[in-house]
Amino acid sequence: MDFPICSLCVESESLCEKCRKKLADGSITESDASISRVVKKVYEKARATDGADIKKIIETNSFVLIACTEPEKMIGNDMVVKQISKEMGKPVKIIGDSADVRGVVQMLIEPTVLIGIDILYTESGEKLRARIPLGSGMAFHEADVKAAVSGLFRKEIVFARE
Numbered sequence: 001m002d003f004p005i006c007s008l009c010v011e012s013e014s015l016c017e018k019c020r021k022k023l024a025d026g027s028i029t030e031s032d033a034s035i036s037r038v039v040k041k042v043y044e045k046a047r048a049t050d051g052a053d054i055k056k057i058i059e060t061n062s063f064v065l066i067a068c069t070e071p072e073k074m075i076g077n078d079m080v081v082k083q084i085s086k087e088m089g090k091p092v093k094i095i096g097d098s099a100d101v102r103g104v105v106q107m108l109i110e111p112t113v114l115i116g117i118d119i120l121y122t123e124s125g126e127k128l129r130a131r132i133p134l135g136s137g138m139a140f141h142e143a144d145v146k147a148a149v150s151g152l153f154r155k156e157i158v159f160a161r162e
Helices: 007-011 017-025 030-045 071-076 078-088 101-109 142-153
Strands: 054-059 064-068 092-096 116-122 125-132 156-161
Touching: 007 030, 017 030, 030 054, 030 064, 030 078, 054 142, 064 071, 064 078, 064 142, 071 078, 071 092, 078 092, 092 101, 101 116, 101 125, 101 142, 142 156
Parallel strands: 064 092, 125 156
Antiparallel strands: 054 064, 116 125
């Protein structure tokens, strides 16, 4: 099982020089480090040996999104995901590292139905517009969904209610 931080840093409470450089240049976050340690601890406690390689971790105020190489390995071990969620104090969503924008947005806004995703070309670059039904609610706060999608796909997203 691989993590965004090195195996030495997963085992200790501090970051090595290489991981500190990654943190400084923005390729990892403090959440990557802390959640990687929680995942490692939970997997060891459950004596689970077969886990997916974690590529990206995004923590918001209302949920944690983990992008990994083989999400079915993490999801298949339901007790591990529940324990990670319990340790973090918020729901954990697992996705594949090659997930598409539409699938991720749909998963995060459930039970609301996603009508469509548009690409908006602006002077400042591309933006995504997710179209959802008027008067529908999302499971998570809109700001958290926006933060997760922009953190994962490096594009700003706005919601349009129709």
